[in-house]
Amino acid sequence: MPRPSPLDMKVNTFAIRSFRDTADKDYIAARMAHRAQLMQPFLWSSLHCLEKYVKGILVLNRIDSKKIGHNVSIGIKRLKDSGKFELELSQDTVDFIKMLEDGGAQYRYNEFSQSIDPFALWSLDLAVWEIRRYCQVMDFDIYLGNGTEVNVLHAKLSQVRLAKDKREKNTVIIGGVLESIIKNKAHAARGSLIWKNLRFGTSNRKKAKIIPRSEASASELFIYPEILDEVMKYAFIPDKIVKKVQDHKNKQDAKSKGK
Numbered sequence: 001m002p003r004p005s006p007l008d009m010k011v012n013t014f015a016i017r018s019f020r021d022t023a024d025k026d027y028i029a030a031r032m033a034h035r036a037q038l039m040q041p042f043l044w045s046s047l048h049c050l051e052k053y054v055k056g057i058l059v060l061n062r063i064d065s066k067k068i069g070h071n072v073s074i075g076i077k078r079l080k081d082s083g084k085f086e087l088e089l090s091q092d093t094v095d096f097i098k099m100l101e102d103g104g105a106q107y108r109y110n111e112f113s114q115s116i117d118p119f120a121l122w123s124l125d126l127a128v129w130e131i132r133r134y135c136q137v138m139d140f141d142i143y144l145g146n147g148t149e150v151n152v153l154h155a156k157l158s159q160v161r162l163a164k165d166k167r168e169k170n171t172v173i174i175g176g177v178l179e180s181i182i183k184n185k186a187h188a189a190r191g192s193l194i195w196k197n198l199r200f201g202t203s204n205r206k207k208a209k210i211i212p213r214s215e216a217s218a219s220e221l222f223i224y225p226e227i228l229d230e231v232m233k234y235a236f237i238p239d240k241i242v243k244k245v246q247d248h249k250n251k252q253d254a255k256s257k258g259k
Contacts, residue, residue, distance in 0.1 A: 027193075053134075129171065
């Protein structure tokens with residue numbers, strides 16, 4: 001089997017360090033935020049980590065990851081549309097991604113009303129466990145001794161599927177940041193990573209007790225939509241939020257007139 005070209009190896013290293021490794025750190029940061037009852041940082045870090053895993057999957061398998069922004073579902077669709085392979089995700093993970101995207105996790109300044117359900121932490125753990133295992137080079141060729149060229153994508157997908165079907169803890173990733181932290185009992189982030197974590201860690205426990213926590217935060221722009229124009233004189237408000245606030249105000253005005 002010939003070695004990948006130096007350029008391919010460098011691109012793969014870029015994808016791993018820039019996307020997968022930073023996503024691993026965002027994942028731990030999200031777990032820390034949830035444990036500390038910090039809703040906005042939890043949502044923001046959750047969205048970031050899933051977005052980066054998907055971008056890493058695309059780049060590692062040489063699929064365009066540009067102009068995705070913080071939209072995880074667009075990246076997942078782009079992978080499917082490439083025809084190479086698609087992610088096998090549970091409905092729970094699909095719903096969690098939709099909650100992040102529709103719930104305004106990308107907005108950091110409370111310009112959008114947000115909320116999380118009581119078991120959002122476990123939803124994040126499941127999403128990372130399902131998506132991250134694909135964040136490796138899946139589509140490549142090997143050359144056998146007789147000169148035959150064989151693509152290993154099918155074998156890699158089977159490996160991923162088997163580990164998931166067996167509900168194995170961790171993933172089939174070798175040399176990842178999460179794996180190194182789990183192995184290092186002295187690492188400062190290890191406790192936050194494995195705390196109540198049924199997907200990553202070294203224990204064989206199937207259950208964990210956790211106090212269900214739900215939280216919601218309403219944006220002043222939606223409580224007082226009449227302030228929008230004044231706020232926009234001094235602060236940037238994304239176009240999508242402007243439209244949502246204006247639509248909200250129009251509905252309020254119509255309701256008031258109908259009384």
